[in-house]
Amino acid sequence: MDIRQFKDVVFKFAEELGFSEYEIYYANKENLEIRIYEGEVDGYGLSSTGGVSFRGIINGKIGYAYSESLDEAAAEIIVKKAKENAELLENEDKDFIYGEKGEYENISTYSEDIGLLTPNEQINMALMLEKKTKEANSLIEKVAECEVDKSKSEIVIINSKGLDLKSEKTTAVAYVDAVARSVSGMQNGMSIKIRTSIKELNLDEISSEAANDAISKIGSKSIKSGKYKVLLSNYMMATILQTFQGVFNADNAQKGLSLLRGKEGTIIASDIVTITDNPILEGSPYSTPFDDEGVPTYKKSIVCRGKFTTLLHNLKTSNKDNVKTTGNASKVSFSSPVTISATNLYIEKGEKTFNSLVSLVGDGIYITNLQGMHSGANAITGDFSLAANGRIIRDGKLEEAVDQITVAGNFFDLLKNIEEVGSDFDFYYSNTASPSVIVSELSIAGL
C-alpha cells in the first residue's frame, strides 16, 4: 500500500489502542551509485527503499516503533510495539507532537537535473572524473576510488493534530581518491563534494583538489614535537566542527554531556568567531523548511562574535528549559527517535585570503588532513588527539610536507584561540563548513 493508505490503517489502530496523539514519519530514497576503476564500471548500486516510523503518546508517555514493510500486518505490529515501549518509558520529560499552524521558509532542495540524468550520463561523469584526476599531474599514478552518486528522497510527516508535511530532496555526490607515487613511496589525496544538483558538481575543481592533496604529501616527514601556531584548512576546521557539534545540542547539555550547560551569555570563542545554524542555505542538501517534528526552521547565530547565545533545541528540550524550540529536531534515520541536530552549521567567513593567512602565521604548521575523528575526539570532554598531515609554514610561506604527527588540544580552547578567520568558505560533504582559521597554539607530537 502507499504511505497514505498505510497511515490510515496505522491511525485506526492507534486510536483503538488508546494513543491520545500520534504521528508517522515516512522516508524513502532512490539511489544510484557508480564506482569506476581504471576506465571501467567497477560498482553499480541501484536502490529504492523506504520505511515508516510511528510514534504515539499514551498516558503521557511516548513510544516508538518502525518498519520497512508497509503492509497491514506491519501497521498493527508497530502500533502495538510502540505501546509496549511507551509503557516502559521512565523519563519524565514531556514529549510533544506538533500541531500548530506554522510559517515555513521557502527553500528548495530539489533539482530537476537529477531526475533527468541517465545512468549512462552518470557513468560518463564518473569516467571523466577519473580521467581528469589522473591527468591533473604527471605524478598521479592512478585513481584508487572514483564515485558519482545521485539520489532522490522524500520525507512525509503526518500526525493526529493536523500536521501534513512533505519535502523532496535531490543529492549529487562526487568522490575521488588519487594516488601519487614518487621515490619516497605512495601517497593519496582525496576530494568529496555533495550538492543538490548535478550542475553544481565541478569535476575540474574536485579532480584537481584530490590530485593536489596527494602531490602535496610527497616527501612528507615528521617534525619535532612542540607547540605550534596552526593554520587549519577550511575542510579540516569543518571536520572538527562536525565532530564537536554535539556540544551545542540541548539534549546533551541537559544530560550533563556538554560543557556548555548553563553557559548562555558567556564568551566561549574569540570575538572574530560567529557560528551560525542555517536551515535555508542555498544549494545544501541539509537545508530544510521543517525539522523532524514538523516545526518551522529558521536561521540563527549560536555563537555571536565569541558570545554563546543559544543551544539547539527540539520541543522536549525547549519545554524543559522554558524557551521556544529552535527548530532543530532531527532523526538520524527514519527509524531513530527524535533527537537534535544542527542543519547547516558553519563559522562565518572573514575577509582575509588564504595566502594572507599563510603570511600572517609566519612560522607554524598548515594542517590539511586529520584522521581518527571518530575515536580520538570526544564531544563530552572537548579533547582531541588526532593523526595529521600538513605543511611547514616558514617566514610566511608554505614549505616542506609533514606527516606522522598528531595534533592535540581541546575544542573549547581552540575556539578561544582563533586569531584569524579566512574568506575561503566552502561546503564539502558534512553538514558543517568553515573558512580556514589560524589557531594561536596547538600541541604537535612527532619526532
Add this chain to the structure above:
Amino acid sequence: MLSKEVIGKVLSQALKSGGDFAEVFVEDTMNNNITLIDGKVDSIVSGRNYGIGIRIFKGFRSVYAYTNENSLSHLTEVASKAAYALGNIDDNLDINLNLIERINSNIHPIIYVPSSIGSSKKIEKMKLAYKSAREYSSEISQASVTYLDKDQKVLVANSEGLYTEDRRIWTRLAIRSVASNSKENQLGTEGPGKMMGFELFDVIDPEYYGREASKSAVAMLHANYCPAGKMTVAIENGFGGVIFHEACGHSLEATSVAKGNSVFCDKLGQQIASTKVTAIDDGTLPNLWGSLNIDDEGTKTRKNVLIENGILKSYMIDKLNARRMGMEPTGSSRRESYKFAPTSRMTNTYIANGNDKNEDIIKSIEYGLYAKKMGGGSVNPITGEFNFAVAEGYLIKNGQVSEAVRGGSLIGKGSDILMDIDMVGQNLGHGQGMCGSLSGSVPTNVGQPLIRVKQITVGGR
C-alpha cells in the same frame, strides 16, 4: 524467506545480459535498542528491517541493487535493471538453475531468543550496570547504559546452486560513565557483547562492567595530559587488539589488496612482522561477537592464520576480489545489511599468545606508556598510516606503572609497528567493536595479550 522457485527466476533474469554469476541476499531483521539515562528508561526503539539485495558479476565488474519489496514481478524488474548495466538483455537466454538447499551446522547456539524475553527483564540488567556505575564514586556525574539485541535471518542463494540460510543473534550492553569536577568531564566506557541471546547475562556481570567504566572515568579525571613524543609502549590485552586491526587487519582485506591499494600487496611468504607475532582472523570461535556460521556470501567461516611468526600467510578474500587476485575466497565476506554489497572484512582478529611473561614486559620499560584501555582508530590502507586513541593510559617509570595520563593517541605506519612488536605476553583477551568500511558497519572482535612495542609516536600535549 523467499522460495527456491522465486529466487531461481530472479537469478535467471539477472544473468540475461551475459553476467557469469548472480546472487540474491534476503534479510529479515528485528532490532531492539533501549537507552537508560540517569537510571531511567529514556528511549526504546524496536523495529523490523527487511530487504533483498541482488548482485551480478561479469568478469571483474559487478552490479548491486537492493529493494524492500519482495514480489516476484518487482524483483525481476530490479534484476533486469541491474543486468542492463552490464549489457543488453537477451531474452533468448534461458538459464535453468538448480538450487540445492544446504543446511549449516550452528557453531553458535542460542538459548534465549531476545523476542521471547520481556523488555523489563532486559531493563533490570541495565539498571544493575547503571547502579554500580553511578555509585562507584561521588565524582561520577552521569552514567548511561544502552542495550541492543539484533535477530538477523538471512538467506543467500546464487547461480552456483547455493541456497542456504542462517540466523544470527547478537546482544550487547554498553556503559558510558562521566566523571566531572565542575570544570571538565572525563569518560569511561565498557561495551561487552556476544553472538548470544539473553544468556549473555549468564556469562557477563553487568555490575562489573558498570564499575570498570566508572573506574576508568575517575582515573582519567585525575590524570595529567599525556606527554608527546616517541616512546616504548605496552598495550594491554583485549581491546588493545585494535592496534592490529587498524595497523594491519584492514590492509590484509582483499578490499584493498585486490586493487593494489595496500602496503602488504605481493608480500605473501615475506616477513612483514616481528617473529614474535602470529595473528589470526577466526569467525568460528563459538558465540563471540565477531563470529558467524557462514559469511554473507554463504561461504563457511574458518580460522585464517594471517601471519605466522611474522611471515604473511594469508589475506582475507571475498568472491569478487578472489577473481582479481586469482585466489580462493576465505569465508571473510560481510555486509552491514541488504543495503550493501558484501566485501572482505574481519571477524574475530587477534594476536596469539606469545612466550613473554606479562610482568617482564612492564619491568623492561625504563620510561614509556602503558596503554591500559584503547579507544578506536582508523587506517589508510594505501599508505599504512594508522591512528588510535588511548582511552586510559599510565606512564611507566623504571619498570613500574605510575601516574595516569589522558588524551593520548598512538600513530604510525602498519609496516613499521608490526616489526616493532618485540614482546608478546600470555593473557589473550578480546574486546568488542563496530568496524566501519565499504560494506557498512559490522560487529568485530579485536584481541591480543599484553604486548610491547619498541617505539611508537605518542600524541599528547
